[in-house]
Amino acid sequence: QEISLKYGADRLGKRHDDSMRKFRDNRLGAFIHWGLYAIPGGEWNGKVYNGAAEWLKSWAKVPADEWLKLMDQWNPEKFNAKAWAKMAKKMGVKYVKITTKHHEGFCLWPSKYSQYTVAQTPYKKDILGELIKAYNDEGIDVHFYFSVMDWSHPDYRYDIKSKEDEAAFNRFLEFTDNQLKELATRYPTVKDFWFDGTWDASIKKNGWWTAHVEQMLKDMLPGVTINSRLRADDYGKRHFDSNGHLMGDYESGYERRLPDPVKDVKVTRWDWEACMTVPENQWGYHKDWSISYVKTPLEVLERIVHAVSMGGNMVVNFGPQADGDFRHEEKELADAIGKWMQEYGECIYGCDYAGWDKQSWGYYTRKGKDVYMVVFNPPYSKLLVVKTPKGTKVTKAVLLDGKDIGVKETARNEYNVNMPAKAPAGPFVIKLQIEEDASVTDKYR
Numbered sequence: 227q228e229i230s231l232k233y234g235a236d237r238l239g240k241r242h243d244d245s246m247r248k249f250r251d252n253r254l255g256a257f258i259h260w261g262l263y264a265i266p267g268g269e270w271n272g273k274v275y276n277g278a279a280e281w282l283k284s285w286a287k288v289p290a291d292e293w294l295k296l297m298d299q300w301n302p303e304k305f306n307a308k309a310w311a312k313m314a315k316k317m318g319v320k321y322v323k324i325t326t327k328h329h330e331g332f333c334l335w336p337s338k339y340s341q342y343t344v345a346q347t348p349y350k351k352d353i354l355g356e357l358i359k360a361y362n363d364e365g366i367d368v369h370f371y372f373s374v375m376d377w378s379h380p381d382y383r384y385d386i387k388s389k390e391d392e393a394a395f396n397r398f399l400e401f402t403d404n405q406l407k408e409l410a411t412r413y414p415t416v417k418d419f420w421f422d423g424t425w426d427a428s429i430k431k432n433g434w435w436t437a438h439v440e441q442m443l444k445d446m447l448p449g450v451t452i453n454s455r456l457r458a459d460d461y462g463k464r465h466f467d468s469n470g471h472l473m474g475d476y477e478s479g480y481e482r483r484l485p486d487p488v489k490d491v492k493v494t495r496w497d498w499e500a501c502m503t504v505p506e507n508q509w510g511y512h513k514d515w516s517i518s519y520v521k522t523p524l525e526v527l528e529r530i531v532h533a534v535s536m537g538g539n540m541v542v543n544f545g546p547q548a549d550g551d552f553r554h555e556e557k558e559l560a561d562a563i564g565k566w567m568q569e570y571g572e573c574i575y576g577c578d579y580a581g582w583d584k585q586s587w588g589y590y591t592r593k594g595k596d597v598y599m600v601v602f603n604p605p606y607s608k609l610l611v612v613k614t615p616k617g618t619k620v621t622k623a624v625l626l627d628g629k630d631i632g633v634k635e636t637a638r639n640e641y642n643v644n645m646p647a648k649a650p651a652g653p654f655v656i657k658l659q660i661e662e663d664a665s666v667t668d669k670y671r
């Protein structure tokens with residue numbers, strides 16, 4: 227029995243309009259976390275902090291006014307928006323999510339509502355504007371990351387415990403509305419807003435405001451997508467409302483983790499987007515990546531395929547240096563992923579959950595009648611086991627160059643697909659031709 231909500235989900239089920247279809251078909255994105263935190267890079271007063279570098283202000287307990295003095299050093303002399311866009315193009319990402327403003331409050335655009343923006347730094351120019359033009363010119367969509375929590379603003383409140391808190395926070399919400407309207411007005415080609423910093427009690431007590439922001443942006447930018455993390459309902463319930471319905475247009479809870487391919491198949495019922503860091507937990511630039519495990523390009527690739535195999539998007543994080551260049555690990559990663567996408571990207575772009583049982587050799591993805599096998603773990607048997615749903619037959623198995631590698635039925639709805647004679651040097655893709663006939667007779671009876 228559902229309860230009535232004023233600020234719960236305003237839609238049931240997936241969106242199927244062109245804008246959401248493009249969001250979904252993009253599948254692979256990149257995150258850009260760039261802000262004042264890139265200057266200290268995890269070190270403060272001679273001490274290196276192992277926590278996330280974009281949270282250094284918090285770990286080192288730096289007062290806002292002292293932290294924001296970093297603006298005097300913001301002058302990325304190696305920054306070249308066109309070079310960033312070329313790197314993204316080569317990696318094969320179809321969209322880039324940019325931190326317009328992270329928790330620190332520093333704005334990459336010349337906001338007229340804040341004194342802490344690029345306009346007040348030696349760099350002066352509109353970095354966000356330069357980036358949007360460069361990415362869009364490469365045919366890459368731009369999404370905005372926006373942190374509601376703002377450590378630079380005196381009216382931000384973690385909770386509302388008094389009339390003063392309420393008055394201050396209402397001023398803060400109006401300030402935030404103004405910045406969001408400014409972003410939507412100045413950069414109308416933006417396709418998505420990804421809200422963060424929305425976990426505090428102050429926001430959960432203002433679910434109405436989160437519903438208003440979603441509606442305001444959709445009125446200003448028809449088709450724009452909004453992540454579930456913005457949203458709290460009448461009772462402060464986040465992401466899924468008190469009736470269990472997803473709010474926003476896609477679930478954005480998979481941060482540095484992924485749904486289990488067997489236990490969490492329920493996620494295939496809604497749209498979702500995961501995001502991941504290359505080190506264990508660094509979004510902003512950290513000078514010392516030896517403090518945690520750094521994922522190899524193959525480990526990043528597997529997470530990308532894993533997400534798409536369960537009907538989700540994956541956003542891989544980059545934390546540019548203060549000088550506007552990228553560290554060599556991130557350049558090498560973009561290059562490696564791009565090479566793989568060049569050869570095998572058809573199993574990612576526009577693909578979705580196949581609905582077949584996960585097998586140990588890797589992941590399935592599907593696009594229309596085509597089912598792809600993405601092989602990460604080739605078996606010693608050289609036989610790739612495929613189990614199809616009732617009424618589905620596999621009629622052919624080919625490599626993407628069309629070469630038939632052979633498939634043999636071994637039992638009802640079970641097949642062995644051969645490994646290619648010459649096992650590829652890395653993860654590779656097999657394309658299956660299938661016939662789906664619900665009325666198939668049971669030949670093994």
Ligand SMILES: C[C@@H]1N[C@@H](c2cn(-c3ccccc3)nn2)[C@H](O)[C@@H]1O
Pocket residue numbers: 278280281422425481501509
């Ligand atoms: C997308 C990622 N989200 C931000 C984040 C938020 N949190 C966090 C930390 C403590 C409590 C609740 C949330 N940790 N990281 C990171 O700084 C990065 O922006």
